[in-house]
Amino acid sequence: MSTHPTGKRTGRPRSASADLAILEATRAALVELGWGKLTMSDVAGRAGVAKTTLYRRWANKHDLAVDAVAVLFDELQLPDLGSLRADVEGVVLQFAALLERPEAKTALMAVVAEATNDAALRLRIRSSIVDRQKRLVVEGRRRAQRRGEIPPDPPGTDPAPQIDLIFDVIAGAVVHRTLVSGEPVDATWVAGFTALLLTGLASA
Amino acid sequence: MSTHPTGKRTGRPRSASADLAILEATRAALVELGWGKLTMSDVAGRAGVAKTTLYRRWANKHDLAVDAVAVLFDELQLPDLGSLRADVEGVVLQFAALLERPEAKTALMAVVAEATNDAALRLRIRSSIVDRQKRLVVEGRRRAQRRGEIPPDPPGTDPAPQIDLIFDVIAGAVVHRTLVSGEPVDATWVAGFTALLLTGLASA
Amino acid sequence: MSTHPTGKRTGRPRSASADLAILEATRAALVELGWGKLTMSDVAGRAGVAKTTLYRRWANKHDLAVDAVAVLFDELQLPDLGSLRADVEGVVLQFAALLERPEAKTALMAVVAEATNDAALRLRIRSSIVDRQKRLVVEGRRRAQRRGEIPPDPPGTDPAPQIDLIFDVIAGAVVHRTLVSGEPVDATWVAGFTALLLTGLASA
Amino acid sequence: MSTHPTGKRTGRPRSASADLAILEATRAALVELGWGKLTMSDVAGRAGVAKTTLYRRWANKHDLAVDAVAVLFDELQLPDLGSLRADVEGVVLQFAALLERPEAKTALMAVVAEATNDAALRLRIRSSIVDRQKRLVVEGRRRAQRRGEIPPDPPGTDPAPQIDLIFDVIAGAVVHRTLVSGEPVDATWVAGFTALLLTGLASA
DNA sequence: TTCTAACCGAGACGGTACGTCCGGTCTTCAA
DNA sequence: TTGAAGACCGGACGTACCGTCTCGGTTAGAA
Missing domain, CATH: 1.10.357.10 (Tetracycline Repressor, domain 2)
Structure with missing residues (x-):
């Protein structure tokens, strides 16, 4: 799971669809590029999302990969x-x-x-x-x-x-x-x- | 195995001890840093050797690692x-x-x-x-x-x-x-x- | 001058004190940080105001700075x-x-x-x-x-x-x-x- | 002047032509883009040089600009x-x-x-x-x-x-x-x- | 008094540059 | 020819900030 803020109320809520798009993009990139060539920028681009959005939800590439394949x-x-x-x-x-x-x-x-x-x-x-x-x-x-x-x-x-x-x-x-x-x-x-x-x- | 030149004779011969020092340094660096933080520069430094020497003997990081642990x-x-x-x-x-x-x-x-x-x-x-x-x-x-x-x-x-x-x-x-x-x-x-x-x- | 809505009447009026607080905060931030390190978020924080409020009144950092020093x-x-x-x-x-x-x-x-x-x-x-x-x-x-x-x-x-x-x-x-x-x-x-x-x- | 290492002897010497190409590229980029849109990557690209080469010689954008216009x-x-x-x-x-x-x-x-x-x-x-x-x-x-x-x-x-x-x-x-x-x-x-x-x- | 439009703080968003780091190559001088 | 040193290109990293947006909630004036 991505890192969700726990007790917060205010502010713009995170896009629910972004999570799914990112995980799907990660799997697609893994198929095409393999682990070594996988980059966060590429995943962000495929998901139609900014790199910041990835890092706001997963601390790094490995955490993202775990969720993507789980x-x-x-x-x-x-x-x-x-x-x-x-x-x-x-x-x-x-x-x-x-x-x-x-x-x-x-x-x-x-x-x-x-x-x-x-x-x-x-x-x-x-x-x-x-x-x-x-x-x-x-x-x-x-x-x-x-x-x-x-x-x-x-x-x-x-x-x-x-x-x-x-x-x-x-x-x-x-x-x-x-x-x-x-x-x-x-x-x-x-x-x-x-x-x-x-x-x-x-x-x- | 490191890549040894086949039919060469002339010039300065390769240091035999360098191979062992590099492999040992690789293992030591793996213990301390793990794969993700392991760098070729670091290995070269530990082995008292230049990066050039590493690449003259192994094509890349993975090949070196295979030999180091084999x-x-x-x-x-x-x-x-x-x-x-x-x-x-x-x-x-x-x-x-x-x-x-x-x-x-x-x-x-x-x-x-x-x-x-x-x-x-x-x-x-x-x-x-x-x-x-x-x-x-x-x-x-x-x-x-x-x-x-x-x-x-x-x-x-x-x-x-x-x-x-x-x-x-x-x-x-x-x-x-x-x-x-x-x-x-x-x-x-x-x-x-x-x-x-x-x-x-x-x-x- | 900050950009004031012209012909509007209804709705909650803008906070008059916010303008002054923002300009004062901008000057204070300039003193401490200089231009290069000055950020809109920082100014907003000092003024006790949301970033949105800044951008509702000034189009960008430079316009704000002009007013702050004028x-x-x-x-x-x-x-x-x-x-x-x-x-x-x-x-x-x-x-x-x-x-x-x-x-x-x-x-x-x-x-x-x-x-x-x-x-x-x-x-x-x-x-x-x-x-x-x-x-x-x-x-x-x-x-x-x-x-x-x-x-x-x-x-x-x-x-x-x-x-x-x-x-x-x-x-x-x-x-x-x-x-x-x-x-x-x-x-x-x-x-x-x-x-x-x-x-x-x-x-x- | 770019930052030249002082007492060094060994290693590959810095490319003399790179300095000139970088300064020329900086001026060209300034003409086209102005200061605010000037990026180090762009300068590097114009000069046919890696970004690392810029940072090896100038600590930041401002130092580079001084030399470029001096x-x-x-x-x-x-x-x-x-x-x-x-x-x-x-x-x-x-x-x-x-x-x-x-x-x-x-x-x-x-x-x-x-x-x-x-x-x-x-x-x-x-x-x-x-x-x-x-x-x-x-x-x-x-x-x-x-x-x-x-x-x-x-x-x-x-x-x-x-x-x-x-x-x-x-x-x-x-x-x-x-x-x-x-x-x-x-x-x-x-x-x-x-x-x-x-x-x-x-x-x- | 109730309605309601414009306000507000908070913070996520897309985008982009930053300055650093590393892989792997190349160039110099010395042994 | 090898070796040490270190500059080189290329490119990803993770961070920071800009200016925009979307929330839930507040506030003053109009009805």
Whole structure:
């Protein structure tokens, strides 16, 4: 979210449409130029807005980028495909498709890089992007437990660490495959990954 | 690697110590400043070298960063700890320790980010950093097969995709946990991750 | 003068006190900051007034400055000191004292500078500041003629060019001495200047 | 003069031609745009030079302007026209012609305005522009003394105050007539002014 | 007394220049 | 030929200010 003044009343109110135009312009510029060539002036120009207006709402390029791409991640869904295997494959393919989009991958990696020594940015990424997608793991896990595909939570146990673990493994594998190894996430790879995730190395 | 002139003989030879000093200075600057504040002038100053010397050996900032951190990843080892579980836990802890080092994580993410739209840099990262660590998976897998912990490769099958998969899962999970989720990789998490990797979700 | 609405009757009338507060604030800001650092926001703040209020009354910074300093020049007087020499010395000292005031000199030069390519501003300066001070020359000259210190106007001659000339010589010399040469206008200089003005170079 | 590094030896030397190109570009920009619209970027562009190069040599717009116009004033000459009256008329006309040039008048007034609260700039103006033109008064006075048109310096007297006075009166009258009163300096006015200067008010 | 038009403070807006910084190149002299 | 030094071009940065605009709210005179 952009930085909104909190308790103010007076003065001309900020243009609501400007926020949307700026975020859209940011994504468009990321697609065309990539992170390194992205400039605030260019974004302002595309959005039909003055540079001042950007800086009034976001402190810098990285904060703006987080907001610009966060909405993309909210598009991920988990339709019930009938089995844990199918559900996992479905979400992995969706996530891989998202990471193919230049604005998503380029912005995500750039802000993560900057966040390695910027605690505030780290928090912003977590709250705006990462934590919101854990809903997918929570839901998929609940379904699989109902179907009896995985054991129910033992009473008195906090499921959060397990949820975080599964999330890091799935998201991490896809991100690493796509952005570090630089190989495509195709049906074959997804099938292999899902099999490994469900039954483990020992039976691979 | 820095770019060494190939067939030249005459003239003053390049200072051999300069390469090491520059790479060391780069790592030091990364620790103190992070990627965003890192400047070539600063690196040159720390290394007691002129900017010209940097550019004579590396084409740009990103190439220099790749070389500066690549050597860190070569320190990873896979001592035989007697079981697949122990070997996995050992290497995960080593890798996590490496990613705790600011110069490693900050440079790695920065170059990966830039590589999202720079194919040449992508290749350089793969050859200098990523592919060289697959040796760890190859070796661990061979040992586990000898011990009978995992089945041998079926004849006529290329083991490479399986190796790549395991590598992406392990490296991806640790990277995502550390840099995206921003949570520590401690003994508890490593145990849980290793259990999941060995036996899969179904039995978790 | 500030721009007053002409034929209007209804609605809330403009605050009369605001005009004075704004002009006073402008002079104070000029003293402290000089022309280059003077900002409309700052003036508004000092006057306890919104920026809108300034722009409702003056079209821009330069017009405001002209009005702010014009009143200072109206303070100049020409008491009858008994002789042309004494009258000239008296008015020169007064004028020099005025130009010592930072708000006067800084604003005067700034608007003159801007006026070099702004005809409207040039007119405004002449009508608000320059022409109004010619009264001093007219009066001093009339007195000297009565005393017989200078010859009477020949019949059929327009005295205006002569008045303008004397005005430019006196005002110009003081302004140049103070603002361009940057030397003080002290009693010695005034005596020398008056002697030169009265009897000319040949007898100096 | 631009700011030249003093005791340095090493490194690429500053481009000598850049100085000239920048000063010429500054004058051209002043003619076209006037002071208020003059920008450093524009000057840099006209000179075919980077903005950094400007700031490496001049601290700001005003210092640059002083140097850019100073050379114009050095063009003033004092050919011997045979009499003091003719010499005065000649130099006044030359000076008036100079002040008709937009780059001269606009820059001169702007820097004088800024100098009203900038002591360093005041010094720069004096040394680069003002003091150098006193040579004209010195020479004209010497000639007139030789011709017997004005009395010789009394022994034991410092002629400097008298020179400064004459300079301020002549330059001040022309500047005030041109820039403040906004009236032309034509032959009629010059004749009247010279007469006043030579014989004084009493005989006018 | 109520209406209402013009006023007011506050502050966001588009635009534009500022002066700084850095990436990557080029030019000099010395080793 | 390499190296140190540092000037060079190009261009983005984030800030500051101008003059305009849009709010909600106030105030005096007209109805």
